[in-house]
Amino acid sequence: MSTxxxxxxxxxxxxxxxxxxxEARKSFDTRSGFxxxxxxxxxxxxxxxxxxxxxxxxEVDFEAFASAIGFPMAIVLPMVAILSVTSEWSQRTGLxxxxxxxxxxxxxRAKAIVAGIVGVVSMVxxxxxxxxxxxxxxAINGTDLVWNISAQEFALIVLGNLIGMAVxxxxxxxxxxxxGAIVAYFVYSLxxxxxxxxxxxxxxxxxxxxxxxxFNFAQGPLFEGSVSGQQWAQLAVTxxxxxxxxxTIGIWAVLRSEVK
Amino acid sequence: MIQVxxxxxxxxxxxxVDDVSFxxxxxxxxxxxxxxxxxxxxxxxIMVGLTPTDSGTATIAGRSFADLPNPGLEVGVxxxxxxxxxxxxxxxxxxxxxxxxxxxxxxxxxxxxxxxxTPTEAGRRVRNYSLGMxxxxxIATALLGDPxxxxxxxxxxxxxxxxIRWMRDLLRGYADQGGTVLLSSHLLHEIEVIADDLVVIxxxxxxxDGTKAxxxxxxxxxxxxxxxxxxxxxxxASGLNPxxxxxxxxxxxxxxxxxxxxxxxxxxxxxIPLVELRAADGAGLxxxxxxxxxDTQREGNS
Numbered sequence: 403m404s405t406x407x408x409x410x411x412x413x414x415x416x417x418x419x420x421x422x423x424x425e426a427r428k429s430f431d432t433r434s435g436f437x438x439x440x441x442x443x444x445x446x447x448x449x450x451x452x453x454x455x456x457x458x459x460x461e462v463d464f465e466a467f468a469s470a471i472g473f474p475m476a477i478v479l480p481m482v483a484i485l486s487v488t489s490e491w492s493q494r495t496g497l498x499x500x501x502x503x504x505x506x507x508x509x510x511r512a513k514a515i516v517a518g519i520v521g522v523v524s525m526v527x528x529x530x531x532x533x534x535x536x537x538x539x540x541a542i543n544g545t546d547l548v549w550n551i552s553a554q555e556f557a558l559i560v561l562g563n564l565i566g567m568a569v570x571x572x573x574x575x576x577x578x579x580x581x582g583a584i585v586a587y588f589v590y591s592l593x594x595x596x597x598x599x600x601x602x603x604x605x606x607x608x609x610x611x612x613x614x615x616x617f618n619f620a621q622g623p624l625f626e627g628s629v630s631g632q633q634w635a636q637l638a639v640t641x642x643x644x645x646x647x648x649x650t651i652g653i654w655a656v657l658r659s660e661v662k
Numbered sequence: 663m664i665q666v667x668x669x670x671x672x673x674x675x676x677x678x679v680d681d682v683s684f685x686x687x688x689x690x691x692x693x694x695x696x697x698x699x700x701x702x703x704x705x706x707x708i709m710v711g712l713t714p715t716d717s718g719t720a721t722i723a724g725r726s727f728a729d730l731p732n733p734g735l736e737v738g739v740x741x742x743x744x745x746x747x748x749x750x751x752x753x754x755x756x757x758x759x760x761x762x763x764x765x766x767x768x769x770x771x772x773x774x775x776x777x778x779x780t781p782t783e784a785g786r787r788v789r790n791y792s793l794g795m796x797x798x799x800x801i802a803t804a805l806l807g808d809p810x811x812x813x814x815x816x817x818x819x820x821x822x823x824x825x826i827r828w829m830r831d832l833l834r835g836y837a838d839q840g841g842t843v844l845l846s847s848h849l850l851h852e853i854e855v856i857a858d859d860l861v862v863i864x865x866x867x868x869x870x871d872g873t874k875a876x877x878x879x880x881x882x883x884x885x886x887x888x889x890x891x892x893x894x895x896x897x898x899a900s901g902l903n904p905x906x907x908x909x910x911x912x913x914x915x916x917x918x919x920x921x922x923x924x925x926x927x928x929x930x931x932x933x934i935p936l937v938e939l940r941a942a943d944g945a946g947l948x949x950x951x952x953x954x955x956x957d958t959q960r961e962g963n964s
Contacts (some may be wrong), residue, residue: 416764424758427758489747
């Protein structure tokens with residue numbers, strides 16, 4: 403052991419930037435992690451190709467590409483967020499991770515930062531692929547180039563996807579099991595909206611209040627290009643109940659729970 | 663140095679760790695011995711902050727684990743060699759750990775070399791590792807930061823005899839240079855050959871604690887005879903307390919808490935022929951350990 407013969411080392415705390423680097427690496431360094439993130443680019447390209455091939459000429463505009471790419475993104479990105487948290491428990495890597503860094507809050511924060519970066523970079527990448535598709539598509543079809551997504555609209559869509567990732571992160575810390583959290587995400591984002599849709603169509607009292615109760619419903623305006631003051635308020639209220647509250651409980655549980 | 667004071671951990675009505683206190687000193691290998699389910703792993707997880715404790719403290723060189731600024735450089739920990747992402751390569755697992763601790767990449771190669779994992783093996787995914795290879799990788803992770811304290815839970819599990827000897831030499835060398843080594847095992851013989859000090863735990867409580875020499879010395883006499891019942895009667899009549907020695911595996915051996923000379927005299931006076939008479943040399947420890955084990959054995963063949 404060289405520590406006893408070499409001059410004493412000064413040990414400094416692990417900086418957050420290093421933790422972010424480590425977590426980013428952990429997102430890519432397994433086959434499953436790599437292909438999950440690679441699938442963002444692959445699916446965006448496939449969706450773009452599909453629009454060029456199958457969409458009616460009159461509808462080949464930037465928005466068509468954006469919505470075609472947006473759907474797979476809205477599913478894959480939250481998975482990235484879920485797995486970054488749950489694999490520590492499902493694969494039991496937490497035994498090492500939380501021993502090397504015995505501050506679970508710091509590790510979670512690094513994971514959240516990585517998820518955010520992956521989200522924004524993926525969206526910008528998707529924008530580029532969609533833009534390229536728009537240029538190529540218009541040229542092939544001989545239609546005019548239509549750039550009908552503004553910077554503001556794009557920013558809102560990015561926000562919408564980041565909220566989706568936050569929901570994944572929330573379910574990850576709350577459930578701490580990969581299959582469980584993934585299933586929960588699909589219930590949360592696909593089954594629940596169907597239930598509330600039916601409820602809204604059959605129960606008038608619910609339809610009146612839906613935007614104040616239903617988080618998925620309140621996110622709708624983000625993908626429609628503009629959000630009114632009232633809609634921001636609805637997003638904030640439903641987000642507090644459906645996202646911030648369970649996220650707080652989940653983080654508390656991660657800090658307290660036993661890593662086995 | 664590791665200091666554990668009055669640790670208690672309950673799961674509902676079940677007390678997994680019950681007022682556990684002991685010290686693992688520097689320059690020594692401390693064996694943490696107990697049957698499966700005795701509370702060894704829970705105690706070790708509490709030490710490194712993975713399991714919250716109900717009461718008590720565990721400190722490493724005077725500080726709690728959570729207060730260490732970069733724990734990997736001060737405490738090498740191996741709790742479960744199989745707790746790794748099956749899809750990462752051995753090299754990648756070490757690289758991630760080195761990155762976390764802020765160590766240069768060459769340290770990874772040094773450690774792979776030290777635990778005798780070849781570059782080809784290191785490039786394979788852990789999914790394809792044998793338990794022995796996982797243990798070597800886990801030990802490499804623990805040694806990576808060149809720490810002064812090692813906490814290893816069942817590190818010899820899955821190692822072949824050559825591997826166990828290698829680990830024994832490695833830990834011996836570590837302690838000889840002033841390091842603190844705490845390792846657990848459920849096998850007495852495994853720990854007997856490595857440890858300087860022993861801490862024995864059963865059903866969450868410390869049942870014996872001391873240097874190996876002390877614990878092995880206080881063991882009395884073993885006496886073998888064809889007429890066990892007669893000898894037992896004669897010894898009891900002389901105020902001694904003979905017990906059948908389960909540790910030796912025979913039904914013709916008694917263990918007595920007395921010098922061999924005393925036991926020989928009693929047998930001589932009673933005219934009982936002996937087959938064997940000797941100092942027990944740790945048989946007492948082994949018996950105590952067997953008793954602990956039999957309490958938790960499902961077969962109930964105690």
